[in-house]
Every structure is written in C-alpha cells, then in structure tokens.
Amino acid sequence: KTAVRVSCGEEHTAVLTKGGAVFTFGSGRYGQLGHNSSQDELRPRLVAELWGAKVTEIACGRFHTLVRTDSMKVYSFGRNDQQQLGRGEDSPPSVPLPVPLQQLCATSGLVIENIFAGGDSSFATCVHKKDLCRRLKNDETPPSVENMVDTWISGCDSKLLKKIKKEIHETFSSASCMNRSFLSQSKDKHFQTSPDYPGLDFSLAQSVFKKLLKKEVLSTEVQAAVVQLLPALDGNPVGVEGLRVFLVLNELLHVIQKLKKQPNTRLAEEVAAAVQKLSPENLQIIDSKVTDVYKRDFFHHLFLRIVSDKPEMFMFNDSETLVWFSSEASEENVVNFYLFGVLCGLALYNNSIVHMSFPLVLFKKLLDVEPTLEDMIEFSEAVGGSLKYILDYEDDDLEDQDFTFKIHWDGMDVDLDPQDPQKAVTSQNKKQFIDAYVNYAFNTSVEKVFQEFQRGFFQVCDQRLLKLFHPHELQGMLVGEAVYDWEVLRQ
Numbered sequence: 292k293t294a295v296r297v298s299c300g301e302e303h304t305a306v307l308t309k310g311g312a313v314f315t316f317g318s319g320r321y322g323q324l325g326h327n328s329s330q331d332e333l334r335p336r337l338v339a340e341l342w343g344a345k346v347t348e349i350a351c352g353r354f355h356t357l358v359r360t361d362s363m364k365v366y367s368f369g370r371n372d373q374q375q376l377g378r379g380e381d382s383p384p385s386v387p388l389p390v391p392l393q394q395l396c397a398t399s400g401l402v403i404e405n406i407f408a409g410g411d412s413s414f415a416t417c418v419h420k421k422d423l424c425r426r427l428k429n430d431e432t433p434p435s436v437e438n439m440v441d442t443w444i445s446g447c448d449s450k451l452l453k454k455i456k457k458e459i460h461e462t463f464s465s466a467s468c469m470n471r472s473f474l475s476q477s478k479d480k481h482f483q484t485s486p487d488y489p490g491l492d493f494s495l496a497q498s499v500f501k502k503l504l505k506k507e508v509l510s511t512e513v514q515a516a517v518v519q520l521l522p523a524l525d526g527n528p529v530g531v532e533g534l535r536v537f538l539v540l541n542e543l544l545h546v547i548q549k550l551k552k553q554p555n556t557r558l559a560e561e562v563a564a565a566v567q568k569l570s571p572e573n574l575q576i577i578d579s580k581v582t583d584v585y586k587r588d589f590f591h592h593l594f595l596r597i598v599s600d601k602p603e604m605f606m607f608n609d610s611e612t613l614v615w616f617s618s619e620a621s622e623e624n625v626v627n628f629y630l631f632g633v634l635c636g637l638a639l640y641n642n643s644i645v646h647m648s649f650p651l652v653l654f655k656k657l658l659d660v661e662p663t664l665e666d667m668i669e670f671s672e673a674v675g676g677s678l679k680y681i682l683d684y685e686d687d688d689l690e691d692q693d694f695t696f697k698i699h700w701d702g703m704d705v706d707l708d709p710q711d712p713q714k715a716v717t718s719q720n721k722k723q724f725i726d727a728y729v730n731y732a733f734n735t736s737v738e739k740v741f742q743e744f745q746r747g748f749f750q751v752c753d754q755r756l757l758k759l760f761h762p763h764e765l766q767g768m769l770v771g772e773a774v775y776d777w778e779v780l781r782q
Contacts, residue, residue, distance in 0.1 A: 632747025
C-alpha cells in the first residue's frame with residue numbers, strides 16, 4: 292500500500308493510503324485504533340470498520356482519531372472523556388462512528404473542508420459548497436518542470452527575464468524543489484524510494500538541463516542558484532529521499548561536462564565539497580547511483596578540493612610531485628583521514644584514478660609490507676640520497692661526519708633515540724639509524740592517521756582480495772602509472 296499521509300497521537304499512529312484505506316498501530320487502550328477493542332497493535336492494521344468508504348483526511352489527537360471521507364462524512368473513535376469524539380457518550384468509543392456534522396452543515400448550505408485534532412479536542416472547518424467548488428477549480432496542479440523550462444526559454448529574451456530568473460532561483464536553490472521536479476511519476480514509483488532505488492526520472496533531468504544550458508543566460512542563473520543551495524545541504528539527511536538532490540546535481544554536472552567547452556570548475560568543486568560532508572554510508576548509496584561517465588570527473592574534483600581545503604592533512608616532497616600524510620594532523624583531521632580512506636576505496640571500487648600522487652610506500656603499508664630505504668629515495672631524493680651515502684660509506688671515520696640520531700622531518704626536530712639525544716651515527720650503527728629514520732617517517736609519525744585511513748579504505752574494499760596484488764599493481768590501479776612507454780604511444 293502507498294502511504295500518502297501520516298498522523299500521530301501520543302501513543303498511536305494512523306496512516307492513510309492512496310486508495311483511501313486507514314491503518315493504525317500503537318496503543319489501543321482507549322479504542323483510538325478503531326478495531327473495536329482496546330488491544331495494542333505492534334504492526335499497522337487496517338481499520339476494517341471503514342472499509343468501503345474512501346478516506347481523504349486523517350487527524351490524531353492525544354488519545355483519539357478523526358477521519359474524513361470523500362462524501363464529507365467525519366468519523367471519530369478513541370477517548371471521549373472531554374467529549375472530543377463529538378457524539379453520544381453511550382456509543383462505543385473503539386468503533387469508528389459518524390459525527391453528526393453533515394446534517395448541521397447541510398441546513399446552512401455548508402460542506403466540511405478540513406478536520407483537525409487537538410490534544411483533547413476536535414475541530415472542523417466548513418465552507419459554502421459553491422466556494423469549495425470554486426477553490427477546487429482554481430487549485431491547478433503546479434506546472435511540470437518541462438513546461439516551466441519551455442516557458443523560460445521562450446521568454447528569456449523578453450521583458451519577462453527578471454521574473455524568469457526569480458523562478459529559476461526558487462526552483463534550483465531549494466533542495467525540496469529540486470527533488471520534486473524530477474520525481475519518477477510512472478506508477479508513483481517515487482513512493483518506493485530506497486537505498487537501491489532513488490525514485491528519480493534521470494532522462495527527464497538530462498533533457499531539462501540540456502535545454503537550459505543551451506541558453507547562456509539561463510545556464511548562468513541555474514548554476515548560480517545551485518552554488519547558493521550547496522552550503523545548506525544536510526550531510527546526514529533523515530531519509531534516503533534527502534539524497535536525491537545529489538543525484539540530480541550529478542546529472543547537471545554530467546550535462547555541463549558534455550555541452551560546455553569550459554565547464555564551471557567552481558560548481559564541480561562546490562558539489563564535491565557538499566558530497567564530502569556526507570556520512571560513509573550515504574556516500575556508498577550515492578556512489579552506487581553515480582553514472583560511470585561522470586565518476587572520473589567527480590573524483591578528480593573531489594580530491595582536488597580535499598587538498599585545497601585540508602592542506603594540513605598532507606605533506607609534499609621537495610619537488611611537490613609526491614604526497615604523504617602529515618605527522619602534525621589535529622584530532623579533527625584524524626577523523627577526516629577515515630573519510631579520506633573511504634573516498635579512496637570508492638575511487639578504486641569504481642575504477643577511477645585518485646588525482647593525488649602517493650608513493651609506493653602507501654600501497655606497501657596497505658598490504659602489510661614494511662617500508663625500506665628505496666621508499667625514502669622515491670619520496671625524497673635529498674633525504675634518501677643522504678641515507679644511501681651513509682649506508683655506502685666504507686671508511687671507519689663516519690662519526691667524524693657529525694651525523695646524529697636527531698633528524699628534521701615534516702618541519703619538526705625528532706630524536707630517533709630519546710634515551711641518547713646526541714647519539715652519533717657510526718659505522719656500527721648506521722643501519723640501525725637508517726631503519727629508524729625510515730620507520731619514523733613512514734610508520735611512527737603517521738601511525739594514528741594511517742590507521743584511520745586504512746580503516747576507511749577497507750570499509751569499502753575487501754582486504755583479503757587486495758592481498759592478491761603486489762604494491763606496484765595496487766598503486767597503478769589507484770593513482771595510475773607514472774612511467775609511460777612512449778614508443779607504444781607513438782604507434
């Protein structure tokens with residue numbers, strides 16, 4: 292059954308279906324469920340006494356319930372200690388019985404328009420029949436988004452442009468309007484929204500955006516409205532319906548990418564920032580619906596935005612060609628590394644390149660392979676070269692070179708041997724020094740943040756499956772290959 296309205300009392304709930312049936316559940320101690328008993332109901336149960344009448348409105352008071360039918364009859368049931376049922380005290384309170392309103396209204400030429408339930412009271416509004424007919428006639432269905440767009444396009448070069456811009460702004464700066472505009476109306480499928488089905492008409496969204504983006508003045512107004520909407524989006528919506536707007540925005544960016552020679556980079560970055568605020572569970576739902584064509588561009592802008600907004604999370608090598616985790620991450624950023632790991636896992640899962648040049652050591656650590664001097668040489672030729680020089684030094688006077696176990700890494704001075712801060716590097720302990728240096732840079736200094744990153748990454752990717760790969764293979768899948776066979780490319 293498709294639910295169209297829900298009303299709640301203090302301890303019971305009533306649900307109205309599209310077909311006009313009423314279901315109730317919860318406490319029934321005062322007969323407020325309408326099942327001719329005072330039993331509680333754990334699951335929604337049809338109010339059989341209303342069967343045959345098409346109910347159009349429901350209202351729950353604290354311990355009583357009201358319903359109105361399409362024939363303008365009002366029924367009540369439940370507690371009646373304050374005469375809130377509007378009928379005789381001797382009538383059974385747990386059975387839906389009519390309230391003698393219709394006869395009163397008929398003598399004055401009135402019909403019941405709406406019903407309301409207070410805590411221990413009931414209300415009904417009445418209007419003259421001719422006024423109700425006039426209201427129903429004037430109560431037109433809102434125009435579809437397709438009709439609105441056709442109107443905007445035909446009038447965008449006229450004096451109506453100011454009004455059109457206002458309507459565009461109202462439509463695309465509101466998440467609820469965006470959601471409503473592109474619902475799948477076929478057989479009311481949007482009522483079946485779930486994590487597996489968004490209830491959206493994607494072909495309609497593509498068609499609408501293609502029309503709008505071909506008119507520069509309309510395109511500019513739509514993108515400006517969306518940029519204003521994005522900061523207000525909830526990162527943890529109450530239901531999956533609240534995620535629809537992200538999928539609509541995906542279609543907008545997809546169309547922009549196809550039609551515009553110079554896409555709006557700011558818009559893509561703002562969308563990426565809004566998506567970044569979603570919880571990992573919601574990210575996975577969104578990711579499963581994002582079209583493959585757009586995924587690469589989506590992840591590209593998302594990772595660029597992360598580096599731009601959270602530079603303190605990362606450190607770069609001297610040539611700024613490789614990136615590694617910062618050893619000075621705050622507690623807030625430690626949490627962000629978990630989300631970053633989730634995003635990297637999603638990128639790998641979707642065969643999308645992460646546009647951040649991580650060294651091989653990251654993928655070694657993910658596969659439980661210990662870092663080595665070669666990893667330091669890859670990340671920093673200066674530091675790695677110095678360590679290689681020490682390792683290869685063959686004379687016995689290494690201590691005369693004034694190397695100590697005190698190093699400088701990521702803007703900080705660090706004692707690799709806290710028990711002996713001035714400990715000199717000698718021919719006997721040089722291997723110990725190099726191992727300690729590499730271990731501090733790639734393990735000790737980033738222990739917390741890497742654990743969070745790893746936890747988020749394996750939240751998405753199967754750790755046992757990834758164990759089948761070598762580190763350089765995993766690196767190629769996530770960040771691409773850095774070495775190209777130019778002869779093959781020339782062919």
